[in-house]
Amino acid sequence: MTDVYPDGQGTSSLRFDSQARSTTATPPVVERPRNEGDETSRPDVRDDAHGVVTVERVELSAELAGGEGRAATADVAEYALWLGDDALILSQQLGAWIARAPELEEDVALANIALDLLGHARSFLRYAGSYDDRTEDDLAYWREESEFRCAWLFQQPNGDFAQTIARQLAASVYLFELYTALQSSSDETLAAIAAKAVKEVEYHRDHAVQWTLRLAGGTDESRRRMIRAVGDVWPYVGELFRDEPLIDRLADVAVRPSALRPAFDAVIAAVFAEAELELPTAPMSSAGGRHGSHFPTLGYLIAEMQVLARQHPGATW
Amino acid sequence: MTTDVLIDEAAEQAAFDAIIEADSRIEPRDWMPEAYRKTLIRQISQHAHSEIIGMQPEGNWITRAPSLKRKAILMAKVQDEAGHGLYLYSAAQTLGITRDEMTDQLIAGRARYSSIFNYPTPTWADMGAIGWLVDGAAICNQVPLCRASYGPYGRAMVRICKEESFHQRQGFEILLTLMQGTPAQQRMAQDAVDRWYWPSLMMFGPPDDESPNSAQSMAWKIKRFSNDDLRQRFIGMLVPQAEVLGVTLPDPELRWDDDAQRWHTSEIDWTEFHEVLSGRGPMNVERIRHRRTAHEDGAWVREAAAEYARKQAGIRSLSDERRGGTRTAAGTEAAS
Amino acid sequence: MTTSGASPRETWPLWEVFVRAGRGLSHVHAGSLHAPDADFALRNARDVYTRRSEGTSIWVVPADAITTSDPDSKGAFFESPAGKNYRHARYYTASEGVPHL
Numbered sequence: 126m127t128d129v130y131p132d133g134q135g136t137s138s139l140r141f142d143s144q145a146r147s148t149t150a151t152p153p154v155v156e157r158p159r160n161e162g163d164e165t166s167r168p169d170v171r172d173d174a175h176g177v178v179t180v181e182r183v184e185l186s187a188e189l190a191g192g193e194g195r196a197a198t199a200d201v202a203e204y205a206l207w208l209g210d211d212a213l214i215l216s217q218q219l220g221a222w223i224a225r226a227p228e229l230e231e232d233v234a235l236a237n238i239a240l241d242l243l244g245h246a247r248s249f250l251r252y253a254g255s256y257d258d259r260t261e262d263d264l265a266y267w268r269e270e271s272e273f274r275c276a277w278l279f280q281q282p283n284g285d286f287a288q289t290i291a292r293q294l295a296a297s298v299y300l301f302e303l304y305t306a307l308q309s310s311s312d313e314t315l316a317a318i319a320a321k322a323v324k325e326v327e328y329h330r331d332h333a334v335q336w337t338l339r340l341a342g343g344t345d346e347s348r349r350r351m352i353r354a355v356g357d358v359w360p361y362v363g364e365l366f367r368d369e370p371l372i373d374r375l376a377d378v379a380v381r382p383s384a385l386r387p388a389f390d391a392v393i394a395a396v397f398a399e400a401e402l403e404l405p406t407a408p409m410s411s412a413g414g415r416h417g418s419h420f421p422t423l424g425y426l427i428a429e430m431q432v433l434a435r436q437h438p439g440a441t442w
Numbered sequence: 443m444t445t446d447v448l449i450d451e452a453a454e455q456a457a458f459d460a461i462i463e464a465d466s467r468i469e470p471r472d473w474m475p476e477a478y479r480k481t482l483i484r485q486i487s488q489h490a491h492s493e494i495i496g497m498q499p500e501g502n503w504i505t506r507a508p509s510l511k512r513k514a515i516l517m518a519k520v521q522d523e524a525g526h527g528l529y530l531y532s533a534a535q536t537l538g539i540t541r542d543e544m545t546d547q548l549i550a551g552r553a554r555y556s557s558i559f560n561y562p563t564p565t566w567a568d569m570g571a572i573g574w575l576v577d578g579a580a581i582c583n584q585v586p587l588c589r590a591s592y593g594p595y596g597r598a599m600v601r602i603c604k605e606e607s608f609h610q611r612q613g614f615e616i617l618l619t620l621m622q623g624t625p626a627q628q629r630m631a632q633d634a635v636d637r638w639y640w641p642s643l644m645m646f647g648p649p650d651d652e653s654p655n656s657a658q659s660m661a662w663k664i665k666r667f668s669n670d671d672l673r674q675r676f677i678g679m680l681v682p683q684a685e686v687l688g689v690t691l692p693d694p695e696l697r698w699d700d701d702a703q704r705w706h707t708s709e710i711d712w713t714e715f716h717e718v719l720s721g722r723g724p725m726n727v728e729r730i731r732h733r734r735t736a737h738e739d740g741a742w743v744r745e746a747a748a749e750y751a752r753k754q755a756g757i758r759s760l761s762d763e764r765r766g767g768t769r770t771a772a773g774t775e776a777a778s
Numbered sequence: 779m780t781t782s783g784a785s786p787r788e789t790w791p792l793w794e795v796f797v798r799a800g801r802g803l804s805h806v807h808a809g810s811l812h813a814p815d816a817d818f819a820l821r822n823a824r825d826v827y828t829r830r831s832e833g834t835s836i837w838v839v840p841a842d843a844i845t846t847s848d849p850d851s852k853g854a855f856f857e858s859p860a861g862k863n864y865r866h867a868r869y870y871t872a873s874e875g876v877p878h879l
Contacts, residue, residue: 188511220504220517221505223520223524224497224524224732226736226740227736228790229494229527230528230818230822231743232497234825236520236524237829243514247510247514265510286743335821339750340743343748346742347745429505434509437627440508440624440627441623442508442619522829525826528826535792535810540788541812747814747818750814750815
């Protein structure tokens with residue numbers, strides 16, 4: 126792509142001087158003196174402690190974690206799809222909170238979590254698609270609902286803020302245990318993605334725990350809403366820990382879901398004890414996300430996500 | 443007898459004027475003319491409100507972004523805007539107004555924000571046009587503000603300008619990709635440019651002789667360049683960029699006038715500007731409604747957090763009393 | 779005297795944020811934000827003020843815990859350096875050129 130900045134590089138300083146106008150016949154170009162490396166090495170840069178704006182020359186790291194490896198088998202690709210879809214759908218849900226959060230600082234926090242999750246999703250989906258030459262976008266925008274493999278917990282609607290936090294609590298505690306274990310996967314790519322993701326979901330877990338404590342221990346109203354939210358969300362926790370035949374076939378590549386249960390339960394028990402919340406006793410939903418059978422709201426969520434891309438088949442964005 | 447009586451106002455004014463004259467900075471607890479303080483509160487809070495309201499037209503496309511990369515970029519941009527609003531509210535607070543007061547003013551319709559955000563965003567190409575044109579215009583306005591005379595405002599602006607550099611680029615790249623795409627995408631891009639071009643020119647405000655606050659703001663070095671001056675510079679930036687994109691700027695009269703050494707443009711229709719400013723744009727009511735709803739819906743959450751903090755403080759001071767100590771100054775550190 | 783902007787009328791109090799960008803540097807005032815308590819203030823500060831940098835240290839302090847010098851008594855409060863050149867090494871010309879001084 127042609128670089129539009131006249132100096133051609135990308136590091137430029139936006140500066141508006143009254144001398145910017147030229148007296149030649151061609152229209153003037155706004156002067157953008159180039160700043161390379163250390164600004165102090167350029168003696169002609171005005172010593173302006175207050176207003177030089179620069180585009181910083183930073184080393185950009187890899188956008189996606191896990192490198193460029195190709196998934197070795199269909200099973201590995203399928204497993205990566207489960208993980209990618211969980212993260213993608215949760216990210217999509219949180220994206221809907223932006224510009225609607227209870228306080229501006231929370232808009233920033235939820236966007237941060239949504240962005241982290243989207244990064245995880247993209248890494249997993251890229252890997253999943255690598256098996257049969259599909260891109261992350263092919264998978265996100267061109268699969269039908271029945272081809273998605275996300276668990277029902279992630280599909281629970283945002284509801285009010287308490288509902289979102291209850292979902293975040295279960296999701297982040299689960300994801301932290303999952304990624305902690307996945308770092309030891311015999312699959313290098315999955316291990317690498319997990320290593321990066323685990324630090325981020327630890328922060329998400331912390332955010333969810335802090336809010337759980339405040340909503341459960343705040344006002345009567347917030348406590349009422351939090352108790353209701355936990356009750357609504359908990360029936361979908363069971364699915365997270367169900368072992369499937371795919372897991373058996375994947376041996377050291379995948380994390381056995383049931384193995385995560387004790388750690389999950391311990392963390393939740395500690396949080397609930399402090400929040401003075403009771404573990405709901407309602408039965409677990411049989412759900413079915415890993416088989417492509419989904420919660421009713423998923424169809425709407427996917428339709429919204431995919432609508433524009435599908436209006437322009439073959440287009441690049 | 444209070445110290446107020448002893449303050450020599452003429453001396454204070456002279457000191458203030460000298461600081462302005464020397465292009466130095468007024469800091470939060472310095473003496474300043476009441477009119478300067480009021481003007482700054484108005485300008486900074488308006489700027490903050492603009493960032494927050496600006497999250498809405500773009501937030502509209504986060505869930506529908508047509509690729510995961512574009513989704514991530516757009517989320518990051520809107521997140522930055524929330525952050526910028528926060529920096530600016532924070533600067534305004536140093537002048538003696540609270541965030542709650544400013545929020546109430548916005549929701550009650552007593553505060554202004556940039557009228558550019560009173561337009562809808564019906565297509566994805568609007569994301570490109572907003573980034574290229576609206577953020578481009580905002581950058582033109584904002585870079586000079588990095589040298590605004592009020593310290594906290596200038597510093598907030600430096601931070602914002604550093605972060606905003608990607609906003610314009612991402613908008614430009616969205617449009618470039620569209621213009622290099624299918625016929626339908628090209629039409630989408632041109633249509634968005636057609637709709638956003640004139641409003642973005644109007645962002646610089648009416649010609650200065652019609653702008654009542656300009657002269658005083660320039661004297662106080664809160665405003666550094668005239669409206670017309672900035673508008674000219676902006677057009678000069680856009681023209682070569684439009685050529686790269688392959689879009690047509692919707693002004694058949696646009697040309698460089700060598701004798702006048704300025705861009706000759708069609709007459710700007712200021713009636714539209716005034717209509718939108720007066721509340722009769724397409725989205726004025728909705729922008730406020732959306733903000734008000736988020737604020738009202740969030741009240742129970744904010745209350746819960748405040749109540750929890752009060753309870754915890756009560757518990758802590760009770761246990762401090764029992765231990766016989768006093769509470770230390772509340773600072774908390776986190777290091778990595 | 780507290781920093782400007784703190785007010786008991788607000789639901790969430792005001793906190794001032796200081797960020798240390800890297801080892802060897804000192805904490806610099808980055809701005810302020812609102813949070814219900816210290817834990818949230820810290821987390822919000824991390825989200826709002828350090829989005830583009832890693833390895834930072836953050837301090838958050840309630841705005842009303844900060845005591846500031848009174849700008850009106852600047853003259854008396856801050857000692858004038860004028861006339862006290864003996865505090866600077868340059869004053870001592872006889873030592874010029876002597877090794878290790």
